[in-house]
Each structure stands twice: as structure tokens, then as C-alpha cells.
Amino acid sequence: MFTLFRPELEAYAREVLAEQRRLHQEGAPADDLHALQMERVAETIRYARANSAFYRARLSDVAVPPTGPIGLQELAAVPFTTKDDLRSELFDVMSQPLDRAWVYYETTGTTGRATPCPRDERDSIVNNTALTLAYQDIFAQHGERHVVAVMGPTELHSTGDTFGDVLRNLGHTVVKMWPHSPVVGFPRALALLERLGVTALVCTPGMAISLAKAARAAGVDLRSRLGVRLILTLGELTSPAMLENLGALWSAGVYNCMYASQEASIMAACHADGRLYTEPLNNYVEVVDPDTGRAVEPVDGVREGELVVTHLYQGSKPLVRYRTGDMVRLSARAGSVREVMQPIGRVRDALRLGGRRVTAFDLEQALFTHVRGVIDYYLVIDERDGQDLVTVHLEPANREAGLRLDREAIRRSVADAFGVRCEVVLGPTDAITSTGAMVSWKAARIDDRRGGEPEPERLAALAIATGRSA
Missing domain, CATH: 3.40.50.12780 (ANL, N-terminal domain)
Known part of the structure; x- marks a missing residue:
């Protein structure tokens, strides 16, 4: 008007x-x-x-x-x-x-x-x-x-x-x-x-x-x-x-x-x-x-x-x-x-998994190819015996959805796509996953423990999440 x-x-x-x-x-x-x-x-x-x-x-x-x-x-x-x-x-x-x-x-x-x-x-x-x-x-x-x-x-x-x-x-x-x-x-x-x-x-x-x-x-x-x-x-x-x-x-x-x-x-x-x-x-x-x-x-x-x-x-x-x-x-x-x-994904959100560069998009797409009925997720990346280990944490929408999840198919999908070891864990997620728009997808969804101290953006996401849950 x-x-x-x-x-x-x-x-x-x-x-x-x-x-x-x-x-x-x-x-x-x-x-x-x-x-x-x-x-x-x-x-x-x-x-x-x-x-x-x-x-x-x-x-x-x-x-x-x-x-x-x-x-x-x-x-x-x-x-x-x-x-x-x-x-x-x-x-x-x-x-x-x-x-x-x-x-x-x-x-x-x-x-x-x-x-x-x-x-x-x-x-x-x-x-x-x-x-x-x-x-x-x-x-x-x-x-x-x-x-x-x-x-x-x-x-x-x-x-x-x-x-x-x-x-x-x-x-x-x-x-x-x-x-x-x-x-x-x-x-x-x-x-x-x-x-x-x-x-x-x-x-x-x-x-x-x-x-x-x-x-x-x-x-x-x-x-x-x-x-x-x-x-x-x-x-x-x-x-x-x-x-x-x-x-x-x-x-x-x-x-x-x-x-x-x-x-x-x-x-x-x-x-x-x-x-x-x-x-x-x-x-x-x-x-x-x-x-x-x-x-x-x-x-x-x-x-x-x-x-x-x-x-x-x-x-x-x-x-x-x-x-x-x-x-x-x-x-x-x-x-x-x-x-x-x-x-x-952002240029600086790219990861190295299994010795190669991986985008945020490709990682999430591979993960959710075999996932339905999940209310939230996050990933922990660590190193075990010289090999990258990705632990996928999934929060099912309810008990029935959790029982329907094919954890072995999810594990194989991530392991085969990126040349890493993979484990799948079911359980609740926390408030940090809601901070993606305020900080970044990587800070909200990825806990990369291979580099020692958390990255500054991860710390910012944690601070926002703490404030929201207080």
C-alpha cells in the first residue's frame, strides 16, 4: 500500500x-x-x-x-x-x-x-x-x-x-x-x-x-x-x-x-x-x-x-x-x-572423512537415505585405530519409529559412502541442534573430536543452546 x-x-x-x-x-x-x-x-x-x-x-x-x-x-x-x-x-x-x-x-x-x-x-x-x-x-x-x-x-x-x-x-x-x-x-x-x-x-x-x-x-x-x-x-x-x-x-x-x-x-x-x-x-x-x-x-x-x-x-x-x-x-x-x-554447505563447513573432502549436503543426504520417523540427529566424529569413526545419534519420533529403524542399513550407507567406520545410537538429542540458522549446520550437527578443542563456532552454538535451555 x-x-x-x-x-x-x-x-x-x-x-x-x-x-x-x-x-x-x-x-x-x-x-x-x-x-x-x-x-x-x-x-x-x-x-x-x-x-x-x-x-x-x-x-x-x-x-x-x-x-x-x-x-x-x-x-x-x-x-x-x-x-x-x-x-x-x-x-x-x-x-x-x-x-x-x-x-x-x-x-x-x-x-x-x-x-x-x-x-x-x-x-x-x-x-x-x-x-x-x-x-x-x-x-x-x-x-x-x-x-x-x-x-x-x-x-x-x-x-x-x-x-x-x-x-x-x-x-x-x-x-x-x-x-x-x-x-x-x-x-x-x-x-x-x-x-x-x-x-x-x-x-x-x-x-x-x-x-x-x-x-x-x-x-x-x-x-x-x-x-x-x-x-x-x-x-x-x-x-x-x-x-x-x-x-x-x-x-x-x-x-x-x-x-x-x-x-x-x-x-x-x-x-x-x-x-x-x-x-x-x-x-x-x-x-x-x-x-x-x-x-x-x-x-x-x-x-x-x-x-x-x-x-x-x-x-x-x-x-x-x-x-x-x-x-x-x-x-x-x-x-x-x-x-x-x-x-x-559453507566453504568452511567442509569435512575430511576417509581421506577425502565431504560436503554437509552429501553427508546428510547419505544419512537420511535410510532414515524416516526420526525427530532429530547429530554426528560425533572421532578417530579409532587410525580410522575415522562416525557415530550417528538419532532421536526417533516415538518407540514404534525407533523399532522400525534399520540401524544396519544406516551404518552401511554412511560407512560405504565415506570410507569410515560407523556406529548408530538411538536416544535424545539436545538443544544445540536447533542453532543451525544462528551459527552453522556444522556447529549444530557435528561434534568433531579429532582436533582437540572445539571450534569457536561450536562453542558459540553451545552458548546459544545453554541460554535457550536455561
Whole structure:
């Protein structure tokens, strides 16, 4: 509604919607889209260099024409922007003063200095339009109208505002709640889910697990007393096999609904087929080798490496060649200019098991291939007789689910996939597994005891978990 009071923004919103709707419904010739992207990359470089103190210095020697597109060779010479840059330069990265933004967010600051993430109306229009078009078909598959519980992690996080706007666009009812808040709490959250007839959740996988645990402790049957039909997960790495397990647990359709960050906004959105797709009108994406920074070549149509993004719109804080620190697999899709994106874990979350590099995604996917009816899990990695030993701790949803688990199949799956010894233990997990979105998947799910002292992120996760259980 705010655009009614800002005619220039109403016109901009209509232009963005028309352009994104054309791409969503009809696609676009790849050559035409690439030319448009190169023109908008150049616009972002010129805009950031003119308005950001950080980029004025960082991009001073970048060869970009005064008008028109930048070439691929010239773009490859543009310096990267890193998370360390954002943490050290803070407000100097911004291309607008704070009083030009409509809202201010920050990163959580649990694994490093919190960084400012303000957004102006154009930032929100571009990103929320893409999400609205992507999610309309997902929600339609699960009913005409929905009451949606949106569970954002902090007051300084964008989840509540973003989904409030997107769900309002789609005509659904929003209930904003944070069960970890002392004002709300899990008993009240469960009561609201039941009393309001909530049909959909927007939350982290860890929150879906925590709610299921709280329901079990309260004697609330997820299937007979709660009518949740749809869960959109975000904020944590989640494998397709884990999504299937959550779906079985809740008797709901579960989608990994976006790949995004506070700093870089929406980089991929889930569509009706359950896959994440890039948003080529929002970002220009590159995939680089995390060690060398060089572009990776596709192997069998798949590019695997660290994701790099440049914003194609000019708002409060556009980023140029931003190294996300996240590993992805990007796959071309026949007849589409969008690529399928599979996040596979942070660069620094990679493990060495059985003498080779293993991603978080591959480890979780292999584990859950033979797991259903499990409410939570974590892994302990140790060394025994010169060989890696992975102990898989699983918390069954109930006694019957525990009896159905084929522990030998799980053990073989992990041992054979990664060349390690494996043991499987059934029993309760603790609060640390719920900290993945606040810290990292690895810190929440992996207790690697091979290096002596716990890593700093593991200690941060333990501190958050202790605070929540106090």
C-alpha cells in the first residue's frame, strides 16, 4: 500500500512485476537475458562506485564504460567483495545514507561482527516480487487459503517483514511468532497453531524439529490435532532426504523455500516442483573455485563451487562480485534461463572423512537415505585405530519409529559412502541442534573430536543452546 503514497515507486513496482512475470510465465532468450544482465551489472558498478565509500576505493581502477554493458573479461577483473569486507567496512559499503532506507536489519553476529543490512523500497520490491511469483503455485497446491505462522529468529531479521509482504500479496493470513521468545514460548506457540487453525509454517528445519519435540512432550499429535499441510523451510542447509523425513513427521509438504542471506537477499527461490531456481533478473551469478577464485567449468552440465553474486538492482547496499562463502551446485535446465541451485554447505563447513573432502549436503543426504520417523540427529566424529569413526545419534519420533529403524542399513550407507567406520545410537538429542540458522549446520550437527578443542563456532552454538535451555 505504501506505493500509493509514492507514485514513482508504484511505477517502479509495476515495471518490476511485469518484467518478472514475463520471465516467470514465458521465459526469455538466453542471449537477450545475458545482454540485459551485463548492462545491469555495469549499472550496479557505476552506482556503487559513485555512492559507496568502500566501492569508490575498491572499484576505482575497474574498467567499466560510462554507459552500456560490461564485458565478461572486464568483469572477471573486478575485485571480489567478501564477508570480511562487510565486517570491517560496515556502513561504508552502503550506497545510500541510512535515512534513505525503509528498514534496518543486521546479521546475527554469532560467528563474527554483526553487519548492517538496510533495505530501501526498491530492494524489497525486487526480492518480494520474485518470491510472490515463485510461491503462488506452491501454496495453491496445498489449498486455496492459508493461515501461515511465520517464525523469524530476531527483531533485526528480515524473515517476518519479507514473508508478511509476500503472503499479503498472495492473500493469506500471517501470524508472526518466535517460540524461543520468553513472551511466546513453545506451549503458547503450539496452542496458537491449534486454536488458529494454522495450515502452513515458515521456519528453519531446526524450528520444525523443536516444535515437533515440544508437541510430543505435551502429548499433542501433529497429525490429528494440528492441521499443518505445508512447511517452507529456510535459514539452514537441508538435503532432500531430510525434507522427506520432516514431511513424514508432520504429514505435510515440505519445501526448502529459498537460498538467501541478510547481506545478499534472495539468490534462489523454490518453485512448484520443489527445486530452487536462480533469479536472473535479481542477480548475476558466478561459481568459482573457493581456493583460487577462478571460474569453474561445468562438468556434465553442473558447476560446483563457491557462489558469487552481483546485484542487478540499485538499492541501499548493492553488492558487486560478493563471495557468499557458500558452496553450490548449479545445473542448467533445458528450455529455461534459470538454473537449478543446490546449496551444499559453507566453504568452511567442509569435512575430511576417509581421506577425502565431504560436503554437509552429501553427508546428510547419505544419512537420511535410510532414515524416516526420526525427530532429530547429530554426528560425533572421532578417530579409532587410525580410522575415522562416525557415530550417528538419532532421536526417533516415538518407540514404534525407533523399532522400525534399520540401524544396519544406516551404518552401511554412511560407512560405504565415506570410507569410515560407523556406529548408530538411538536416544535424545539436545538443544544445540536447533542453532543451525544462528551459527552453522556444522556447529549444530557435528561434534568433531579429532582436533582437540572445539571450534569457536561450536562453542558459540553451545552458548546459544545453554541460554535457550536455561
